Amino acid sequence: MKYLKITFLFFGIFGLTHFTSCSKKEKIEISKKPLLDSVDIYIQKMRDPALGDSICLNYANKALKLAKKNTPNSKNIDEILIHKSSLFGNLKQLDSAIANSKELLRSSIAKNDSVAIGNNFSRLAYYYSINFKKDSAFLFYNLSKEIHLNLGDKSKVGENLVQMAIIQSDFGDYYGSDETSIQALKYLDKNNIQYLTSVYNCIAISAKKQNDYSEAIYWYDKAFNISANDIEKIAIQNNMANAFRSLKDYDNSINLLNKLLGNPLSNNIPKTKARILDNLAYTKWLANENENVHDDLLSALTIRLEENDLYGLNASYAHLSDYYKQKNQKIALEYAIKMYNIASHQKSPQDQLEALQKLIDLENSNKTKKYYIRYVRISDSLKDADQNALNKFAKLKYDSKKNRDENLQLKITSAKKELELEKEKNRNIITGVSESSIVIALLIFGYYRKQKHKQEKLQEIYKTEIRIAKKIHDEVANDMYNIMNKIQYTTNSATQILDDLDKVYLQTRNISHENNTIETGINFEKFLKNMLSGFNNEHCKIFIKNLQETKLHRIEKHKQIIIYRVLQELMVNMKKHSEANLVVISFSDDKNYCTIKYSDNGIGNNREELTLRNGLKNVENRIKAINGTVTFETTLNKGFKVSIFFKK
DSSP, X not given: OHHHHHHHHHHHHHHHHHHHHHHHHHHHHHHHHHHHHHHHHHHHHHTOGGGOXXXXXXXXXXXXXXHHHHOTTOHHHHHHHHHHHHHHHHTTOHHHHHHHHHHHHHHHHHTTOHHHHHHHHHHHHHXXXXXXXXXXXXXXXXXXXXHHHHHTOHHHHHHHHHHHHHHHHHTTOHXXXXXXXXHHHHHSOTTOHHHHHHHHHHHHHHHHHTTOHHHHHHHHHHHHHHOOOHHHHHHHHHHHHHHHHHTTOHHHHHHHHHHXXXXXXXXXXXXXXXXXXXXXXXXXXXXXXXXXXXXXHHHHHHHHHHHTOHHHHHHHHHHHHHHHXXXXXXXXXHHHHHHHHHXXXXXXXXXXXXXXXXXXXXXXXXXXXXXXXXXXXXXXXXXXXXXXHHHHHHHHHHHHHHHHHHHHHHTTTTOOHHHHHHHHHHHHHHHHHHHHHHHHHHHHHHHHHHHHHHHHHHHHHHHHXXXXXXXXXXXXXXXXXXXXXXXXXXXXXXHHHHHHHHHHHHHHHHHHHHTSOOOOSTTHHHHHHHHHHTTOBXXXXXXXXXXXXXXXXXXXXXXXXHHHHHHHHHHHHIIIIIOXXXXXXXXXXXXXXXXXXXXXXXXXXOHHHXXXXXXXXXXXXHHHHTTOEEXXXXXTTSOEEEEEEEEO
């Protein structure tokens, strides 16, 4: 009886409570209508661009506060959060945009809305990207790609892959970027013009950064042909003109830039106009060093100073430094210093290296060594940074795969023991097959490398044979023909004929010396000395100073080969052109750096003739290949000097 009373009491209280709660609910529903109206009004004002981003953001906050208070699960909340992220982005408040996008992501995860989760991963990645947090952006684009891949949304998969490829290219992972771009093309529909243009442009930029300019032009052309954005078309054609310039196809480059300069849209955008004007003037000067482009280069510089276009200023200073290099080295040096300061302010290591190279070439004081040491330090740091970036990408790919695998594991926790045993057996089989595949792949790779090395050796032998054949034809064969004519048609003495034959013998010996195998390692110094001494004769004396003290046998083998070929090139150049009777080659070292100085008392050259010699160009290119510097000093009838400086 006691329990019966309690039961009646419980239901009585429940009924009363239920009745009063229904009554309150009706009042709440009535009171909610003005709130809903207010939310709609705030949302309407939030979307009014005429009010300005700051005011729109204020209305968005009011709308969000009311929406959360009134209907916590309303779709309005997601709509407001999406628009808030956009407003934060417009206001450059990127940390707030990221925080707001994370809130939106949490909301979609709570609702288990896969489509929204994928879109919000992509949105978060975008704001990380423009906030220069590229590694985080890559991770979230990859997560978005995986979600949409499971949903079967090919278009979204392709769009995410394009963004990932662009980030890889920015970090210098050009091979990975090309691989991702090609994968993106498999998913993108032909009507997705925006992303197809982006992926073509990305492939072109990667090719250009790898100095494959013909390939870059091909992809720039594809991007241009499908682009629907006129401003984007101008940027693509400007890049294409620069690629033509790099190929020394100056006519195509100039024609394209002239066309862009005549486009009214280009002239309405100051930065774009300055970029085209500067590139056009610089290309004209490269095509003809007598072309008067001074005013155009300065006009572009003036626009960039007015616009505070730091990236553009960097290019202007570089071009002006090159322009003045032969005309006025003092002015060229001033522009190189300005370029270095801008590059340092922008924290752009590649531009700093370019500026330092100009400073090393132009500076004649004791600052050269300081610039060189800074060049080596930045170059080494850049290599380390590139490697760290590649390692980070590898880890990001691994982490995303690991997370995906862990999520899949959660779905099979209730599987039966027999199934687990079967899976374990399958894993062992897969492991065995994988290990066998790896071994086979390594064997194939080893064979490929061996064959490639063999082909490279054959190619090098072929080039050497061509070079030797040309020398024999140009030098030995002509002299032999002259000797035969003398014997057949003249009455020259035997002594004169013997002298001519001795000359031919010396020529063949020199050809042999120029193309023999270089001995590296412990005997390198002795081998190098023998080569240099081989040019010693009764007409020209060779003096070699401090060779043993520099201990060149300790440097890397590829550097030994380069030093040998460079000095051999200088000696051949001396014999052919200088008419010197005295040559001094001195070696010195300072801790980790080595200096080699060449000097002769020959007829010398003027600067114009010096720049035309292929042999000296080879010397410069070889020394740059080991991050060294080389300077030439010559005056007509006052001899020829060369200074070489490199890190051991």
